[in-house]
Amino acid sequence: MSAGKTAPGDVWVAHTREMRESPAWRYLPDTARRVLSLLELEHLKCGGAKNGGLVLTYNAIAGEKVRRRSIALAVRQCEALGFLRITHRGGGPWAGGKRRPSKYRLTYLVGTKKSPEPTHEWRALKTESEAAAALTGSQRPAGNIRGENAPRPWGAGPPEPGAKTPLLSRYSSHSAAVDAPAASPNGRPAWPTPPNSACRRPLPKSAPALPAKGCAK
Numbered sequence: 001m002s003a004g005k006t007a008p009g010d011v012w013v014a015h016t017r018e019m020r021e022s023p024a025w026r027y028l029p030d031t032a033r034r035v036l037s038l039l040e041l042e043h044l045k046c047g048g049a050k051n052g053g054l055v056l057t058y059n060a061i062a063g064e065k066v067r068r069r070s071i072a073l074a075v076r077q078c079e080a081l082g083f084l085r086i087t088h089r090g091g092g093p094w095a096g097g098k099r100r101p102s103k104y105r106l107t108y109l110v111g112t113k114k115s116p117e118p119t120h121e122w123r124a125l126k127t128e129s130e131a132a133a134a135l136t137g138s139q140r141p142a143g144n145i146r147g148e149n150a151p152r153p154w155g156a157g158p159p160e161p162g163a164k165t166p167l168l169s170r171y172s173s174h175s176a177a178v179d180a181p182a183a184s185p186n187g188r189p190a191w192p193t194p195p196n197s198a199c200r201r202p203l204p205k206s207a208p209a210l211p212a213k214g215c216a217k
Helices: 030-045 058-062 068-080 128-137
Strands: 084-088 103-106 166-168 175-177
Touching (some): 030 103, 068 084
16 A cells, blocks of 8 residues: 555545645635535545545535536536546436446545545645636636537538627527627617517507596596
């Protein structure tokens, strides 16, 4: 057994003072801490022998009262601050109709058997400004910028480099540019007009006056 490894029957999760006082830990959001805590529990259940192959599904996280819509962001925040690494990105369903879960490695844990040595990527963030910048960069996943996966007209090829990203119009099937719409004469944005607006009954310019109380005959 290599130095720093624990015996198979003596597994624990240790947080050093250096890590708990680090800028990365201080900037770690509460939901991200809960995800780390659940992964630490999986590490203990495996006897510390599967760090790097830890499996924690979204259903399991959501079952611990974590909003499903917040899980992906929490995982990205743990990774951006250096506490977590994704060793296998899940996806699917692929062959057999089963979805493959992601596998994780906690960078600060000491494990047993085939678990790798801790790498402590969180130490790379020396200042609070670096930790804040890393946390800000994790807000939106890479390759999923607004409009990148928007529908494109049938038969259209990939967008040219530097071209405007199309967004599907709200009222019609044609695409509109991401840029703000041109201003109308009154100074307000001129949004697309619904195609069926001509069929709608126009509203009266002024409502009829109601008789005053006590005067009706």
